[in-house]
Amino acid sequence: MTPFIPRASSSRVCDDVIVIGAGHAGLATSYLLTEAGLSHVVLERGETANAWKTERWDSLRLLTPSWLTRLPGARYLDEADDGFMHVSELADFLDDYAKAFRLPVVSGANVTSLRRRRGIFEAHTESAVWQARTVVLASGAFNNPAVPKIAEQMPDNLMQMTPFDYRSPDSVATDGVLIVGASATGLQLADELVNAGRKVTLAVGEHVRMPRRYRGEDIFYWLHRSGIHDQRYDELDDIERGRNLPSPQLMGRRSPDLDLNDLQNRGVQLTGKLLGCREGRLLFSGGLRNVCALADLKMARLLKQIDPIADAEGAVQSAAPVATRLENTPPVSLDINDSSIDTVIWATGFKPDYSWLHIPVLNHKGLLRHDGGIVVCPGLYALGLPLLRRRKSSFIFGIEDDARDIVSHLTSFLKTDSRRFADDLYSDAHTRASARRRA
Amino acid sequence: MTSNTSKLLNGFNLEAVLGAREALSVAPEGAMFIWRAQSRWMNGTHTESAVNRFFGLGEEQEHLREFIYDTDHPEIFAAEDEGPTPVEMVLVGLAGCLTAGVASVASNRNIELHSVNATLEAGMDIQGIMGLDSDVRNGFENVKVAFDIEADASDEDIEAIVAQSQKRSAVYDIIANPTNVVVSVNS
Numbered sequence: 001m002t003p004f005i006p007r008a009s010s011s012r013v014c015d016d017v018i019v020i021g022a023g024h025a026g027l028a029t030s031y032l033l034t035e036a037g038l039s040h041v042v043l044e045r046g047e048t049a050n051a052w053k054t055e056r057w058d059s060l061r062l063l064t065p066s067w068l069t070r071l072p073g074a075r076y077l078d079e080a081d082d083g084f085m086h087v088s089e090l091a092d093f094l095d096d097y098a099k100a101f102r103l104p105v106v107s108g109a110n111v112t113s114l115r116r117r118r119g120i121f122e123a124h125t126e127s128a129v130w131q132a133r134t135v136v137l138a139s140g141a142f143n144n145p146a147v148p149k150i151a152e153q154m155p156d157n158l159m160q161m162t163p164f165d166y167r168s169p170d171s172v173a174t175d176g177v178l179i180v181g182a183s184a185t186g187l188q189l190a191d192e193l194v195n196a197g198r199k200v201t202l203a204v205g206e207h208v209r210m211p212r213r214y215r216g217e218d219i220f221y222w223l224h225r226s227g228i229h230d231q232r233y234d235e236l237d238d239i240e241r242g243r244n245l246p247s248p249q250l251m252g253r254r255s256p257d258l259d260l261n262d263l264q265n266r267g268v269q270l271t272g273k274l275l276g277c278r279e280g281r282l283l284f285s286g287g288l289r290n291v292c293a294l295a296d297l298k299m300a301r302l303l304k305q306i307d308p309i310a311d312a313e314g315a316v317q318s319a320a321p322v323a324t325r326l327e328n329t330p331p332v333s334l335d336i337n338d339s340s341i342d343t344v345i346w347a348t349g350f351k352p353d354y355s356w357l358h359i360p361v362l363n364h365k366g367l368l369r370h371d372g373g374i375v376v377c378p379g380l381y382a383l384g385l386p387l388l389r390r391r392k393s394s395f396i397f398g399i400e401d402d403a404r405d406i407v408s409h410l411t412s413f414l415k416t417d418s419r420r421f422a423d424d425l426y427s428d429a430h431t432r433a434s435a436r437r438r439a
Numbered sequence: 440m441t442s443n444t445s446k447l448l449n450g451f452n453l454e455a456v457l458g459a460r461e462a463l464s465v466a467p468e469g470a471m472f473i474w475r476a477q478s479r480w481m482n483g484t485h486t487e488s489a490v491n492r493f494f495g496l497g498e499e500q501e502h503l504r505e506f507i508y509d510t511d512h513p514e515i516f517a518a519e520d521e522g523p524t525p526v527e528m529v530l531v532g533l534a535g536c537l538t539a540g541v542a543s544v545a546s547n548r549n550i551e552l553h554s555v556n557a558t559l560e561a562g563m564d565i566q567g568i569m570g571l572d573s574d575v576r577n578g579f580e581n582v583k584v585a586f587d588i589e590a591d592a593s594d595e596d597i598e599a600i601v602a603q604s605q606k607r608s609a610v611y612d613i614i615a616n617p618t619n620v621v622v623s624v625n626s
Contacts (some may be wrong), residue, residue, distance in 0.1 A: 206606075275616050286615035290605045297599050329581065364467065 015039045016414055018123050018132040020114070022048045025384025026138035027094060028071045030103040030436075032407040041130060042103060043123060045110035049094040051056065052087050052141060057159060058168045059192060060087045061252025063184055065218050067396040071097055072404075115358045116377065117419070133417060134379040137357075137368070138324050139384045141394065142350035148180075151346060153277040155336060159343040160405025166345065169196035169268035174342030175255045178282070182207040183246035186347035187258050189198070191251070194266050197341055202263065205273035208248040209295040211321045212257050212432075215310040216321045219250070222306040225313070230401075233372055233415045236387075244386045246349065259311075261326050271330055281333045282341065292324040294376065340411055352385070373406050379413060381406050451546040469496045485511040485521040526579070530559045532610045537584060540604030545590060548600065553589040560585075582614060 017033055019026045022044035033040045061084040062069070069076035069085060076085065076093050085093070098105050113124040114135065123130040145162035145290045153158060159174060163185050166172070166371045169192060175194055179186050182204040194200045197373060210219050223229045236242050264270060272285030303320060334341065354362060361377050363369050372389045383403055385393065393397030447453070461468045473494040479487050491505040525529070534557050544571030545552050560583045565574035590598050605611050 192574055272615070278617070283617045285603070287611070290611075293598075294602045294606060297595070297602055300595070301599075 001175060005412055014042075015041055015132040017134045017136060017410065018043060018121060018130050019136045020111055020123065020136055021137070021139035021384075022094075022098065022103075022107075023051060023138065023140055023384065024049075024094060024396045025140070025399050025403070026136070027103055027385055028403045029107075029136050029138055029407065030105070031072045031097075031101055032403050034101065034103065036407055036411055038407075038411065040104060040132070042105045043109040043111055043125065043130065044105055044107050045323075047107045047362065048098050048105055049091040049108055051142065052091045055170075056087045056146045057162055057163065057166050057189075057192075060188070061085060062087070062090060062396075063248070063250040063252050064220055064395055064397065068220055068224070068395070069093065070177070072400045073101065089098070098434070112356050113358050114356060118379075119379075121379065133414060134381065137375070137380070137382040137409070138384050140350065141352050143353035146349040146351040147345060147346045148348055150276045151344075154344060155277065155280065158336065158341070161343060161345045163345070163347055169198065172343055172345070173199065175199055176340035177345060178203060178274070178344045179202070179347055180344045181246075181347035181349065182260070184248060184250055184348065187249050187260075188251045189264065189347060190263055190268055190344060191258060193262065194268050200263075200267070201269045201271060201273050201334070201339070201341060202260075203274040203284060204260065204291060205285070206291050207246055207295050207322075209259060209299045209324070210248040210302070211259075211299075212249055212250060212254060213318075214306065215315040215318050217310075217315065222310065223391075226306050226309045228302075228305065229390065229395075229398065231391045232329065233387055233389050233393075239387065242391075243385075245386070253439075259319065259321070261322065264325065268355075269331075270278055270326065271334070272332065277336070280336050282336060282339070283333050284331060286332050288330050291327055292326060296323050332414045334437065337439070359364065373402060374409060379410075379417065381410055447546075448549065449542050449546045449552050451542050453543075453546045454570075456543065457547075470494075481509075481521070482514070482519070483511070484518045485509065526561065526563065529579075529614070530561060530582075533582070533584065533608075533614060534559050534608035537586075537601075537604050540608050541586070541588065541600055543601045544603045544607070545546070545592075550590055550592045550596065551598070553587075553591075554587070556587045558585045558587075559583070579614070601614045 016038040017040035019029050019040060019042040022030075026042050026044070027048070030040065030042045042260070046054065046425075063084070066076055066083045066085050069090070074097055076089075095393065097103075100236060109125045109128075109130075111123045111125055115122045115124075121132050121135045123132075123135070147162060147165055159172075161172070172193065176199045178201045180203045182202060186349070190202050191201050212329060214217060214222060233239055233242075249258050249260075256262050256293065260270060270288065272288035273291070275283045275285055277283065282427050300320065302409045345391050351366070352368075354366065354368070359377050359380065361369055361380065368382055368385070370382050370388075373382045373385070375382055382388065383406055384399060387393050389402045389405060390398060393402050442512050471494075475490070475493055479489075482486050486509070488508045489505055490508070491502050493500050493502075499542065500614055504560035508528070510525045511521040511611055512524050513520045538555055538557060541555050542552060561579040562581050563579050564572075564575045566572040567577040588601070590597060592600075
């Protein structure tokens, strides 16, 4: 399949495809490229499943049930179907996957620059230049913590951390902690820290609430059965909003539900979204009630969507989760010296790192411009981003369908591109020949 | 903007707004607006303010005409009561903003509104503005808005419209969230 391509002197290999990143998305892509008979290499900055091994806290379990841990050609076998894999089990699973299918992963190959010259992509690592006619970006969506600008307003005597700095409660030196953000990360850290006896304040902006179990099954069973996970990106009214949704308030345990009611019962103080710090006072939004009302309404709508499917399957009835309870006047400002807040953890989401991507394909927000993973540069693709092609896109079990679509597009691109390439060569030769004849 | 308003659901030109949203998504610089007011002290606590010009969509804009507002204080403040208090004007702004939001969200969800009434209430301890107790803030302690809405929709849908209207409301945000304010004196 590899056509003739002129090589730069430092080039090591010329392939059909370079896959960047050996996480679940990159490995699944590699499996399908192998199946399609395309020559390729998977460049990995560290080792397989690097982020899972090095950038997650100790207790973290996947928030999807184990039976959903599937990749093309493999599934994680777990006796307890409703269990939740520990991150180290997932890392082992991905390691085994790469080994079992002899996927061409090059470890320690940190791509410092990706360019495109005369239709050929060049990925520069410290020791080599890799060339290929197509590239699949599978480097993940969570490379760096997204810390808001207001972090700059925090006084020096306040410790600041991101989830990447957090391993266990021992990572937090002080007693009083403000966790900023109410997505899966923020709530899981609040849960663990309040269990460890810390005094936790949680700043809550817009969030997505879900019960762990509903109508006798895990919520993911219903998201799966109802077809919600399979909803396509081009069927949604507002794809940008969908892609920016925070992760749902879930964690890898059966009970109790990870929610604001449970955390408050255990002593967590809620505030509105953190908006800044002025004259030694942390300022919070007065809109807490509405963000909770919105989350409760959206959850009710989701459960209502599930009900007819649950009814059809004869599932047991279950009560809807109780509305989020709030005290009458959550604080809109707190004095840093009186409030016993000594550490701030920014659980405000993550963002991809494209600092090495030297092809103009990013929008003003620094995100890839793409249509369902087909990036606005011929031959460049992305996989493993939130709602890339389907609601399930960013989940491990969601990668297969997306990767099949992308690999199929990529395969036909290579075919037509080869033909164009040959035509160009022919017409060049033809022009040169005519020029010679004229001379 | 030439379409016949009588044919529009809730008198709201959804198509034009969605079109503008689309246009701004590709040209975000056009979304930078500057709102203005000009005021003139009349007498006592009476001030007259005028609103007309503003900046938006990349150029200077104008209302169809200039609007004039009086603010003052009631007689129990030993004033002439030439107009509402400035804090009541804030409630007027909030009512206008949230209600406009209800109309636009309902129209976007294809729900016909029959009536939308709101009652607004704000509690305030005037010991703050009187300088009697420095622990009391000057502004509102809390703001309550109660909507009565008649529409062809379920209670749940109406609740969702009101929640979404808060989420998208400028004045709600201005009241609920802090803003840097710079006041200067021209020399």
